[in-house]
Amino acid sequence: VEFPGHKTGTFECSLAHCSERSAAVYGTEGVIELPFPFWCPTEVRVTKMEGQASQKWDGPNVTTFPLPEGVKALPVSKPSGEKGEEEGHVPGFHFVNSEGFAYE
Incomplete structure (x- = not known):
């Protein structure tokens, strides 16, 4: 630019x-x-x-x-790709393959 x-x-x-x-x-x-x-x-x-x-x-x-107050953050997956709530994973949009997004 x-x-x-x-x-x-x-x-x-x-x-x-x-x-x-x-x-x-x-x-x-x-x-x-x-x-x-x-x-x-x-x-x-x-x-x-x-x-x-x-x-x-x-x-x-x-x-x-x-x-x-009362507003929730948009759910997103952690950038490290961690799985499991105990590891800080937040259900949300993530890339599953080259075809696009998925929502958990």
């Missing part, structure tokens, strides 16, 4: 392989991270640096956005 001022951006999306399902924006002043699941984040991490190409970083500033 090209932006004015000779700036570029990249975007990765695949139905053929499992990815982190997180999002990150890298800029001249730091990084903004939306952890899994990025399409319904309840947390944003902002890590600032001391100017372009600096190697001096602040610790991440984490801001949370709890879901409203």
Whole structure:
């Protein structure tokens, strides 16, 4: 993706392989991270640096956005593919093969 001022951006999306399902924006002043699941984040991490190409970083500033009372999160499978509630598995959408989604 090209932006004015000779700036570029990249975007990765695949139905053929499992990815982190997180999002990150890298800029001249730091990084903004939306952890899994990025399409319904309840947390944003902002890590600032001391100017372009600096190697001096602040610790991440984490801001949370709890879901409203009574609203349940969209059920999704953990990115690691774990099975079983005891391992953190949440029933939901997942890729079963190259033909598309399935819902548990």
